[in-house]
Amino acid sequence: MNTISKNSLGILLLLNFCWLASDNAWADGDPVKGKDEPGAIDFTRDIRPILSNACFRCHGPDGQNREADLRLDTKEDALGERDGHPIIQPGDSAASEMIRRLTTDDADQRMPPADAERQLTPAEIETLTKWVDSGAPWQQHWSFVPPKVDGPPTIDRISWPRGMIDRYVLARLEKEGLQPSVPARRETLLRRVTLDLTGLPPTIEELDAFLADESEDAYEKVVDRLLASPAHAERLALEWLDAARYADTHGYHVDSIREMWRWRDWVIQAFQRNMPFDQFTTEQLAGDLLADATQQQKIATGFNRNHGINFEGGAFAEEYRVEYVVDRVHTTATVFLGLTMKCARCHDHKFDPITQEDYYRFFALFNTITDRGIDGALGNAEPMVTLPDDKQRQQYEVAQAELAAIDKQLTNHRQQCDEHLTAWVTERRRQLTGSTSVSDGESPSASEDKIASTSDKETAAPDTPGMTPVDDIVRLAADRRSDKQQSKLRAYYLDNVDKQYATLKKQRREKDRESKRVYRSLPSVMVMQEMTKPRDTFVLERGLFDQHGNKVTAGVPASLPPLPEGAEGNRLGLARWLTDPANPLVSRVTVNRFWQIYFGTGIVETSENFGSEGTLPSHPQLLDYLATRFIETGWNVRALQKEIVMSATYQQSSRITPESHERDPFNRLLARGPRFRLPAEMIRDNAMAISGLLVQKLGGPSVSPYQPAGLWDEVAFGIKSYGGLVYKQDHGDALYRRGMYTFWKRSCPPPALNAFDAPEREVCTVRRERTNTPLQALVLLNDPTFLETSRHFAERIMTVGGTTPAERITYAYRLALARRPTDAEQQVLARVYQTELATFKQDAEAARQLLSIGESKRNEELDLSEHAAWTAVARILLNLDETITKG
Helix, strand or coil: CCCCCHHHHHHHHHHHHHHHCCCCCCCCCCCCCCCCCCCCCCHHHHHHHHHHHHCHHHHCCCCCCCHHHCCCCCHHHHCCEECCEECCCCCCHHHCHHHHHHHCCCCCCCCCCCCCCCCCCHHHHHHHHHHHHCCCCCCCCHHHCCCCCCCCCCCCCCCCCCCHHHHHHHHHHHHCCCCCCCECCHHHHHHHHHHHHHCCCCCHHHHHHHHHCCCCCHHHHHHHHHHCCHHHHHHHHHHHHHHCCCCCECCCCCCCECCCHHHHHHHHHHHHCCCCHHHHHHHHHHHHHCCCCCHHHHHHHHHHHCCCCECCCCCCHHHHHHHHHHHHHHHHHHHHHCCCHHHHCCCCCCCCCCCHHHHHHHHHCCCCECCCCECCCCCCCCCEEECCCHHHHHHHHHHHHHHHHHHHHHHHHHHCCHHHHHHHHHHHHHHHHCCCCCCCCCCCCHHHHHHHHCCCCCCCCCCCCCCCCCHHHHHCCHHHCCHHHHHHHHHHHHHHCCHHHHHHHHHHHHHHHHHHHHHHHCCEEECCCECCCCCCEEEEHHHCCCCEEEEECCCCCCCCCCCCCCCCCCHHHHHHHHCCCCCCCHHHHHHHHHHHHHHCCCCCCCCCCCCCCCCCCCCHHHHHHHHHHHHHCCCCHHHHHHHHHCCCCCCECCCCCHHHHHHCCCCCCCCCCCCEECCHHHHHHHHHHHHCCCCCCCCCCCECCCCCCCCHHHHCCCCCCCCCCCCCCCCHHHHHCCHHHECCCCCCCCHHHHCCCCCCCCCCCCCCCCCCCHHHHHHHHHCHHHHHHHHHHHHHHHHHCCCCHHHHHHHHHHHHHCCCCCHHHHHHHHHHHHHHHHHHHHCHHHHHHHHCCCCCCCCCCCCHHHHHHHHHHHHHHHHCCCCCEEC
16 A cells, blocks of 8 residues: 555645644745835945846956956946046936946947846836945945954844844844744744754653753753754764765766765764864865874865766766866865855856956866876775775785785796896707807807897797797897897796796786775775875866966965965965955855754855855844854854854744735744755654654765665666666665665665755755655655654554554654644544544555555554554654644
């Protein structure tokens, strides 16, 4: 029975509808509809977006493609003159050439041109005109200005804030004429913070303990407990895997297996130790360049080896090596700077102050790695570090020792072969001349003079039977042979005449193959490693790997602060530059992504783009406060998480009112608590934890849970000689690990997770989409994992939840949703249970089929029909919108 009954489906829709109409309801709609702000036009908020969207493409930073040599992205250029006329005359729009061009009726002079994709609206032209008339005040793009805190904002409702976060949020709400929501119910808050900090739901024991604790610091004690748990480290690591484009395969056409899970374990351990973020950054970008770098610091550099690697036959190795460097540039710029630096690969950036030369100077920082463009056919690609256990290390050392012993024998044999070689040459000379008195030291004949005159030329193998390729050299007397001829003679003798040497060489080949097999079987992780002699870097014309332009040296964009004094132009210098407090972007970008975890959207919605085309921060002063605070606390990641979840802003009810829906449908003003669907892995983990099936083992190799048959075959190109092309499902505990440990194949990501918007991990992703599709409902209803968890959830309901249907339904609600059911919900599910029980009593085979899904054993002591009926109830609860949503 792989589909839910019509009756249960109707109940599921009814329960979801009832909940959406309850206190936890929410809705989506248009962006924030705040009040029109009085006063002067703000350049950052009102003017730069217009110029960036409509003008910068032709009149912006890109000097190679700039039209009419007119630039409007800098104050100096925009306030200059054009043909004797001021482009922008502050205070006088009538005298400004830009305004004239925007408003003229002359189609040949009007800007933007009629065929331009982006046209200005009358409202935008009016805004620009008012700005010019007000004096055309200019501001540098906000994200390139170092963050600063002027002091706490003025607020009226001084009793509401629990900290500085709340003061900034409340100041904005009061400015918009809104008020914050009431605090969330304690049950709701516990579920919210437990899911947010660990990715798992609270247990009933944790719920009861929290509700019974009436102390003022009861919630803080919960937060501290969750922050110290290993599950919190896994929760934060999940976000980092997306950013680092982590996967278990190489990608490209064959998409064979790699081993990078030890880097994933390093990330988890770093978060578990609360490693300062500046150190976290430095070790991942340049751990190998640190003094006396440890093995763990080298493993950390796997961050920039997570990109795809190709070994396709016929591909240009240099082309793909360049692509790997490009990937590192784009990932580093996105993750740490929040900049779309990739736009400057082929030309100057059209919107942000990043030139093509800036791009390749940044490129040069990663262009000195020893990796190869075509590699990875047999697992990990060099450079890498091996991580064998004691037994594996001993096995490899034995193989290497045996290989070294044979090499020593070969060396000794070569050194001692001259006496035997002379005897063989003498005998061979006699055979060639037919004389028994010829020795190897006799003077040459006239024919030998001819041979000696061509002594440095290769001698072809003779066609005559019985002849050897070195007979011409043999005919020469010893004192007439060149060094090259003597070496060739010795090599021929050892390889073709000396039986003992040939045996040793055969043994050496076999032992070498064995040694390489042992080496390939050793656990390893790909890392960064500098070349002994760094390669030169050039601007690549149009971004093409073989079109070298001007030579450049390593560096950072000129529009940002320079490298710190004393920092070298390498990855370690880059790490120092990124974590220098003078860098205006890194702390902002980082705290914004952490905020995104808890509120669904960052203070800057486009967390991947802090440039001119990105969105403006909803609370710029709050963002700057968090960024400066992050640095002041020593880049303390855990302290930042605590400050966010301890805020009154975070603890609000997520209940939405008609007014707040009208004014702020996306909750950008934060007048209510966060509510949005859980990430893909957490949907699965939540169901597994509720059912009791979840195996909470920290770290280790990736696992292969249930997956529809044949999916990998569709992307295997008919080639199955390489590893990673045939899906081999795991068994036992491996089926029930957390979703973040699921084997990630780039060309075919885990389908149940991908359905809920988990990315392919082909490239860096710092902001997942959240879509709603019918496929998601089908996954929750029919995927073996969710059917199996429903069965085990039912077992818990029956064995722990009490004896009556009412007691069991209450237990199920508290376990799945951390709350008690309403009377209406209680009655609805009681009817479902009775209906399903009657159905399964009449159809025992259907009950047996439903309860047979999944490899875990069923509790045979439970009545078959009753177990199936409670499984149907559990299935409904696990499919509720409330269950897969953080509210």
